[in-house]
Amino acid sequence: DIQMTQSPSSLSASVGDRVTITCQASQDISNYLNWYQQKPGKAPKLLIYDASNLETGVPSRFSGSGSGTYFTFTITSLQPEDIATYYCQQYANLLRGITFGPGTKVDIK
Amino acid sequence: EVQLVESGGGLVQPGGSLRLSCAASGFTFSTYSMNWVRQAPGKGLEWVSYISTISSTIYYADSVKGRFTISRDNAKNSLYLQMNSLRAEDTAVYYCARSGEHGDYGAFDIWGQGTMVIVSS
Numbered sequence: 001d002i003q004m005t006q007s008p009s010s011l012s013a014s015v016g017d018r019v020t021i022t023c024q025a026s027q028d029i030s031n032y033l034n035w036y037q038q039k040p041g042k043a044p045k046l047l048i049y050d051a052s053n054l055e056t057g058v059p060s061r062f063s064g065s066g067s068g069t070y071f072t073f074t075i076t077s078l079q080p081e082d083i084a085t086y087y088c089q090q091y092a093n094l095l096r097g098i099t100f101g102p103g104t105k106v107d108i109k
Numbered sequence: 110e111v112q113l114v115e116s117g118g119g120l121v122q123p124g125g126s127l128r129l130s131c132a133a134s135g136f137t138f139s140t141y142s143m144n145w146v147r148q149a150p151g152k153g154l155e156w157v158s159y160i161s162t163i164s165s166t167i168y169y170a171d172s173v174k175g176r177f178t179i180s181r182d183n184a185k186n187s188l189y190l191q192m193n194s195l196r197a198e199d200t201a202v203y204y205c206a207r208s209g210e211h212g213d214y215g216a217f218d219i220w221g222q223g224t225m226v227i228v229s230s
Contacts, residue, residue: 001171034216036154043204043220044146044154049211055218087154091215094168098144098156098215 002026002090006101012109019075021104023088028068032092035064035073038103039084047086048073075106083108111135111219113205118224125195125228131188131205131221139163139183141209144217145190147201147226157203158190159214173199195228202226 003026013019023033035048046055048064051071061076075082088101117129131143145157158179159168167179178191188205202225206217 032213032215036217038154043223044217045220046216046218049216049218050213053211055216089154089156089215089217091213094159094166094214097168097170098159100154100156103153 001097002029002092002099004088004090004099004101006088006104008104009102010105010107012107013078014109015078015080017078019078019082019106021073021086021088021106023066023071023073023101025069025071025090025092027092029090029092031067032090033064033066033071034089034091035062036087036089036100037082037084038087044087078106078108080108082106113207113219113221115203115205115221115224118203118226120227120229121195122230123196123228126191126193127195127226129190129192129203129205129224129226131190133186133188133207136207136219138181138186141207142214143179143181143188144206144208145179145188146204146206146217146220147199148204148223149198149201152201155201159208160188161214162209192226195226197228200226200228 031051033051036044038044085103176194202223207219210218
């Protein structure tokens, strides 16, 4: 299986701050990496697909980059409604399964 | 409105069975691959299973292989998950999720609201 790690596991930032989350894969996954937002009690929501593509309707303050084994997710100006847990997800090879990172919980300071 | 609605969750004893359903509406169900994803209480997301548009390709997570069976009925716009030999560690909210919008199977762009499965005696 391809393992995914995320850093940090949680963070607290002020409104307007730039927030960056990193995700590392245990092996090269090219750009087969997505980012999701999950608010408490709700289903996850796709934000970024194929490492850097913004899903339709998602605010432009969200962005993603990276390829291979190292990826970053950025919120350029944190808003109160961005309080959530963020997950990366790889899908490089269905035979080896689809795996999510452990998540990063984002709070307002 | 594009929508997925799960049903069939509940309380079941260890070793028991349960069948989850996911009703799709607002899009052409037969042209999208589908998945089940679960989330244990207070834990992260775990992909469970994938099925292609015409059921020709099916994959499972190792944790459920041999116990769970995914299927779909395109005429009924429905996805299913037959869960047998259930264990306490299968306790979770189960989500159905659509993939294939972006030309690949990996991006889950539409999710249902989830259905809770509790395995306990």
